[in-house]
Amino acid sequence: MTSIAYISTYVPKKCGLATFTFHLRQAVNAAKDWRAKDPVIVLHDGPADGPGDPLLWVLRRDSEYDYEKMAHKINASDVEVVSLQHEFGIFGGEAGRYLLNLIRHLNKPLVTTFHTVFEHPREPYASIQREIAERSARIVVMNRKAIGYLHRAFGIPEDKIVFIPHGTPEQGLESRQSFRRKLGWADRKVLMTFGLLGRGKGIELILKALPEIVKQVPNVLYAIVGQTHPEVKKREGEQYREELKAMIKQSGIEQNVVMIDQYMEEQDLVRHITACDVYVTPYPGLEQITSGTLAYAVGLGRPVLSTPYCYAQDLLAEEPELLIPADDEKQWEKRIVQLMTNEVQMQEVVRKMKRLGQEMHWPNVGQEYLRLFAEVGKHAAAEHSV
Numbered sequence: 001m002t003s004i005a006y007i008s009t010y011v012p013k014k015c016g017l018a019t020f021t022f023h024l025r026q027a028v029n030a031a032k033d034w035r036a037k038d039p040v041i042v043l044h045d046g047p048a049d050g051p052g053d054p055l056l057w058v059l060r061r062d063s064e065y066d067y068e069k070m071a072h073k074i075n076a077s078d079v080e081v082v083s084l085q086h087e088f089g090i091f092g093g094e095a096g097r098y099l100l101n102l103i104r105h106l107n108k109p110l111v112t113t114f115h116t117v118f119e120h121p122r123e124p125y126a127s128i129q130r131e132i133a134e135r136s137a138r139i140v141v142m143n144r145k146a147i148g149y150l151h152r153a154f155g156i157p158e159d160k161i162v163f164i165p166h167g168t169p170e171q172g173l174e175s176r177q178s179f180r181r182k183l184g185w186a187d188r189k190v191l192m193t194f195g196l197l198g199r200g201k202g203i204e205l206i207l208k209a210l211p212e213i214v215k216q217v218p219n220v221l222y223a224i225v226g227q228t229h230p231e232v233k234k235r236e237g238e239q240y241r242e243e244l245k246a247m248i249k250q251s252g253i254e255q256n257v258v259m260i261d262q263y264m265e266e267q268d269l270v271r272h273i274t275a276c277d278v279y280v281t282p283y284p285g286l287e288q289i290t291s292g293t294l295a296y297a298v299g300l301g302r303p304v305l306s307t308p309y310c311y312a313q314d315l316l317a318e319e320p321e322l323l324i325p326a327d328d329e330k331q332w333e334k335r336i337v338q339l340m341t342n343e344v345q346m347q348e349v350v351r352k353m354k355r356l357g358q359e360m361h362w363p364n365v366g367q368e369y370l371r372l373f374a375e376v377g378k379h380a381a382a383e384h385s386v
Contacts, residue, residue, distance in 0.1 A: 001032055002370070002377040003078055007041040007102075008085035010056065016292050017115060019266055021085050023167055027366025028373070039079065041070055043090050062092040064101055071105035080377040083369075084112040086132060088125060095124040100131055109137040109380040111373060113164075117146040117289050119310075121153050130154045137376045140369075142166045142290045143314045162372060166290060167365035168299025168357060169270050179275035188221040189340045192276035194269060194293045196229035197261075199240060202282030202307065202326060207244065209333045210253050217340045225260045225272055269293075273300050277346070278339055281306040284326040299361060301354040303346060305335055319352055 008021035021040065029037060037055055044058045057073065060066045074082060084103075092098035103110060112132055121129060133139055133154055139161045141147060147163065150156045180186045195201060206222055213220055228241055241259065248257045264272070273279060279297035286309045294312060297304050306312040308323040316322050324331050339346050358364070 001034055002374045003036075003080045004028065004038045004083055004373050005041060005057075005074055005077070005079040005081075005108075006038065006083045006085065007059075008043065009090050010040050010042045014263060015090075017085055017087050017090060020115075020167070020292070023169075023362050024083075024085075024366070024369060027167060027362040028370050029366075030363065031366040031370040039077075041074070059102075060092075061090070062098075064092065064098045067092075067098050067101035068105050071102045071107075075105075075107045079108055080380070081373045082106065082108050082110045083373065084110055084132070084136070085115065086112050087115045088128070095128050097124070097128050100128065103132060103135050106135075109376045110135060111138050111140065111376055112136040113140040113142075114146065114150075115142075115290060117141060117143070117149050118153070119145075119149045119287065126153070136160075137380070138162055138372060140164050140372070142295075143311050145310055145314050146289055164365060164368045164372070165360045166292060166295035167362040168296050168360045169266070170361045170363075171274060171300050172270070176274050179271045183272070183275050185221065185223075185275055188219050189217050190221050190223055190276040191278050191280055191336065192223040192225060192272065193280055193282070194225040194264070194272065196226055196232075197224070197241060198229040198232040200283070200285060202284050203244060204247065205282045205284070205326060205329065205332060206280060207247055207251065207253070207257070209329050209336070210256060211251050212333045213336055213340075214253060214256050216337045220256055220336075220340060222257045223260060223272070223276065224257065225264065225269075227261055227263050269296070270300065273297050273302055276302060278302070278336065279304045280336075281309075281312060282326065282332070283307050283309050286310060295360060298353050299357040301350055301357055303339055303349040303353060305332070305339075315356075318356070319349075322349070 006021055006025055009015045009018040011018050011022045025038060025040065039055045039057055041057045041059050043061050045061050059070050088096045133150060133156050141161060141163055142165060144163050147158055147161045150161055151158050193203060203224060210222060228238055232240060248254055273296055279302050281291060281294050288309045288311055291311045294304060294306060294315065298315060305322055305324060307326045312323060324335055
């Protein structure tokens with residue numbers, strides 16, 4: 001059975017990549033159906049002692065030499081395949097270049113999941129991503145469009161790149177109505193957006209459309225869930241949140257908006273998404289290559305409406321009516337009202353989301369990753385024996 005080492009941030013760090021890697025490791029281990037667990041090379045901001053678990057190998061983020069040292073540790077272990085979860089910002093050096101010191105000294109086959117891919121990459125990111133891609137045995141992307149981006153930008157052969165969807169939790173046994181009662185949403189038609197609060201999420205678009213929506217759906221509630229982004233908070237405190245509150249008050253929609261300013265553990269996030277009626281990602285920027293929260297909403301079978309940014313276009317390619325331009329406020333009003341007032345139409349979208357979300361559930365994603373790791377490990381072993 002293939003032994004895998006993961007390189008990433010890791011729980012309990014409050015970071016989307018840490019949560020993703022935790023679930024991926026669990027899902028792959030469940031697919032293996034064996035008890036031994038695989039190690040994680042954990043990016044750590046503090047001293048080298050870090051987590052006490054012997055399967056969590058601490059890599060000091062800002063110590064360039066430690067990256068080479070970690071490569072030698074992996075080479076000397078029984079690890080057969082290394083799974084790199086790549087996001088530029090988690091590694092040390094400019095644009096995370098210290099990582100190159102690890103992969104240049106690595107003798108084990110590398111499977112890289114790119115969580116960020118640019119259509120037109122620029123320096124310093126381009127040369128770093130190119131080298132990672134070239135040194136990887138296989139590359140995983142969560143958006144089919146990224147296959148063409150990597151091929152055109154770096155000449156990476158398309159058959160070296162594998163699409164595996166973003167993993168999502170499955171809906172638990174506890175009912176949606178139970179969550180709605182606990183949140184006080186039982187008698188409301190709930191729109192929801194989740195994410196670290198900051199400009200550029202398109203929240204203003206929904207707030208502008210809301211007064212007209214309220215006229216036709218008086219019990220509508222727009223839940224804006226999530227803390228202010230730490231970088232935004234450092235720069236301007238809670239100024240943006242206060243601007244949104246002022247906008248809500250000026251429009252007279254205080255009874256139709258709730259701002260939940262708290263960090264969400266995954267279990268709480270799943271409950272909130274499960275309890276909402278329509279999940280919205282009204283992002284004005286079109287470049288975003290992945291969105292964990294849109295993936296979660298679809299995986300949990302909730303109706304979604306989104307602007308046609310890159311990830312939404314790919315995920316919802318078969319349901320183009322769920323994509324609405326960021327500058328078409330009237331169309332947003334119309335589609336939200338249609339879903340909120342037409343139960344037949346709402347249930348039809350629920351069915352579509354459940355069908356689409358099925359392949360995104362972690363057990364299925366874990367099986368796909370395990371097949372890929374086993375294939376790469378087998379190929380490397382065959383080459384080594386020649």
